[in-house]
Amino acid sequence: MVNFFGDKIIWTVSTLLFLISILLVYSSGGYQSLSTHFTHLLMGLGLIFIFSRFNYKYFTNLSSILLIASIIMLLWLIVNPTYYRGDILASRWIKLGFISFQPSELAKYSLILFICRNLYIYKHFLNSFKSFFIYILCPVIIICALIVQSNLSTVLLIISILFFIVFISGYPISLFFKHLILPSFILFSIFFTMLCLPPITVVDNLLPRLTTWKNRICAKQINQIPFSWVDDSNYNPKENHNNNYQINNALGAINSGGLIGKGAGKSYYKRLLPDSKSDFIYAILLEEYGLIGGLVVLFLYLLFYQRILVLSIKSRDEFPRLLLLGLGSVIVFQALLHMGVSVDLIPVTGQTLPLISKGGSSVWVTSLAFGIILNISHQINNQENN
Numbered sequence: 001m002v003n004f005f006g007d008k009i010i011w012t013v014s015t016l017l018f019l020i021s022i023l024l025v026y027s028s029g030g031y032q033s034l035s036t037h038f039t040h041l042l043m044g045l046g047l048i049f050i051f052s053r054f055n056y057k058y059f060t061n062l063s064s065i066l067l068i069a070s071i072i073m074l075l076w077l078i079v080n081p082t083y084y085r086g087d088i089l090a091s092r093w094i095k096l097g098f099i100s101f102q103p104s105e106l107a108k109y110s111l112i113l114f115i116c117r118n119l120y121i122y123k124h125f126l127n128s129f130k131s132f133f134i135y136i137l138c139p140v141i142i143i144c145a146l147i148v149q150s151n152l153s154t155v156l157l158i159i160s161i162l163f164f165i166v167f168i169s170g171y172p173i174s175l176f177f178k179h180l181i182l183p184s185f186i187l188f189s190i191f192f193t194m195l196c197l198p199p200i201t202v203v204d205n206l207l208p209r210l211t212t213w214k215n216r217i218c219a220k221q222i223n224q225i226p227f228s229w230v231d232d233s234n235y236n237p238k239e240n241h242n243n244n245y246q247i248n249n250a251l252g253a254i255n256s257g258g259l260i261g262k263g264a265g266k267s268y269y270k271r272l273l274p275d276s277k278s279d280f281i282y283a284i285l286l287e288e289y290g291l292i293g294g295l296v297v298l299f300l301y302l303l304f305y306q307r308i309l310v311l312s313i314k315s316r317d318e319f320p321r322l323l324l325l326g327l328g329s330v331i332v333f334q335a336l337l338h339m340g341v342s343v344d345l346i347p348v349t350g351q352t353l354p355l356i357s358k359g360g361s362s363v364w365v366t367s368l369a370f371g372i373i374l375n376i377s378h379q380i381n382n383q384e385n386n
Helices: 008-052 056-079 103-121 129-147 152-168 173-196 201-206 210-219 244-257 281-314 318-342 360-385
Strands: 094-096 099-101
Touching (some): 008 360, 056 103, 103 129, 103 152, 129 173, 152 173, 173 210, 201 210
16 A cells, blocks of 8 residues: 655645646646646656655755756756756747756755755855855856746745844844845845946847836836836837737626536637646636636645645754745745736736646756655654654
8 A cells, every 4th residue: 555645634735736737738738738747747747746745854965966957957948948948048848859848947946955954054144245155046046047037927926034043043033134125225225226228249149128118117108107108219119029819809708607617618719718737727627617606726835835824834854844934935926926827916927826737847856845845744743753
């Protein structure tokens, strides 16, 4: 008989998300999409099973290896344009034989592992800004600098989780403002200044999507300061700069679904929505299963996070507590981002719905995170029995 390590509720949530994913991807893309996605899900389930039995304490050192591997792959995207899809400095995938892998997905989770490790190991050395910069800020800056040109939403997600983890780690409030809030405000001011300046060749070469970000802000037609300061020299109001086509179709799908939905496989807007199998799969869920189906999926993520909070309270050690909250928060924050985009609460981000959206990289890396969380829950349960 196979023994499953870890919290049963988290196992149940992950299994239900996998099953929901099969239904939605099959509905959105048919047999061809399902065949590859089902393989990804089986591999993801295997990763969860393996890493639920893999002692999380090994990640004190393994996190460094994963982070270095992520940095190498992100650099590879920049210096080897023939080995990835898309334009130089704007790609997200590396081709590995017959599959494509998105390094930013691995970078996101490995960075969280690395930050939790450093907050635990160097806890007594982080009161000086020099140490805090070396062990916490520097790796974040490196990863964000490598992915910001192609994936701004992931950068914003990483920064949000960084603030959250450092805050819950017990870092002194005065130093939290001095070492994290203030530098972040300075960097944000520099970034916003670049949005307000007219085109500069050197800056545009380093950040080729800067003009796109300017145009999307201008398309919102916000006349309030400071948004009215954004440079509009390259903005053409006749062009579509704010993904209205995607949002309008997503809202149409939600409106079509109503309370109970149109039924499994009966989505009309899956034919109109680009990336309906990934970036807008929640809109398809709401069309086919209605508000009730959408609330069920939201409940599953919130139930998962409730177990994370309960386990973190039970943990006697700091490192597993930080890992639980860090990894769990990434998964839930990303899910809320995806849902927020689908219902037009926030701008289009391109974030997938964890364990539901089609995409091998997202499924595999999220499954790795689930496996680590399950192992920690197993260790905490053993800790209570001893």
